[in-house]
Amino acid sequence: MLFCWLFIQLFGRVGEWCFLRKIIHCDCDCFYASVELRDDPSLKGRPVAVGGAADRRGVVATCNYEARAFGIHSAMPTASAMRRCPELIVLTPRMDKYRDAALLIRDIFSRYTTEIEPLSLDEAYLDVTNCTEFQGSATRIAQAIRQQVKDEVGITISAGVAPNKFLAKVASDWDKPDGLTVITPAKVDEFVLDLPVKKIHGVGKVMAARMAEHGIFSCADLRVRSLDELLILFGKFGHQLYDYARGIDGRLVKPHRERKSLSVETTFAQDLVGVDIAKSAVSGLFTELEKRLLGVGEKRFSGAFVKLKSADFRQTTIDRRYDGELNLALFEGLLEEAWPRMASALRLIGIGVRFSVKEEQNKKSILPHLHEEQLDLFSDLD
Known part of the structure; x- marks a missing residue:
């Protein structure tokens, strides 16, 4: 038995290197803000953020690089962002516009492969191992995708090309914005x-x-x-x-996988004190959750939850059945319910939803038109 286990472990490691895949990770640059600047060229060169209003405990969903130069980032309270940059232009999110742009980008991806694993509305893995375009060159495919997104959608997208998902994701962030980084098998180590x-x-x-x-x-x-x-x-x-640390990642690109839940969370650089400040953070998380849900397609909700972790690393989760329309008040209510359990400052907040899925035991059915996509279960916002 021990010999069999050792053989499997060794074969698995060797197998990862015997068949190298060609993975592209695509990530739109400042997606929401890029769409806004595309539609209003007068904003170019000016600090722009997309998010909630400062007088309504709003937070920044995303911002362009001109705004980032002031230290502004996603999940930051809009009021704080305005103090750092009084000239900051804050725009209300337009989810329909972002969804339309995402669908156009997804269509461009599909010209080269059906092996597409979305991570969110503006980010995805592509496995182009079996693609014959450009003689199978993943680098040239990535170049073509970036140019087509720029020409047809009007925004820029950064990409990483590598033999596995881990390296491709690192590479896509290496030369942002509007960059392409390629890690060949010979350069991995x-x-x-x-x-x-x-x-x-x-x-x-x-x-x-x-x-x-x-x-x-x-x-x-x-x-x-x-x-x-x-x-x-x-x-x-x-x-x-x-x-x-050895450049190994055996995960495959999974274009079709039924999700049971989707959530986002963030760990704060400074602990949060007070339920009102925590609600501001929930507002930013809700905006990010809405963004990721757009990439999932239509689904029926069965529950919602809030996860809290205190400064002394105690953790609690409030999970409630829910099948209505999602709104910020729902998660703020769950936060208020969970708050008395912590009795100290918070270092982490997460929110999420559960989906109605097919269960073999009771043979419940889901809507036939659903399409499922693989997303990260939790994601830091920073």
């Missing part, structure tokens, strides 16, 4: 060795600080640690860190 751990998806500010305490700043530092050490230090996440 060199690229990963110099990669800062903060570039690894799932390593936020808190995790990066924990790693720094153990002298881990890059993937090269991770490589000198054994798998057992990483599991002791970082729990189950240690498995991923061990593989990522």
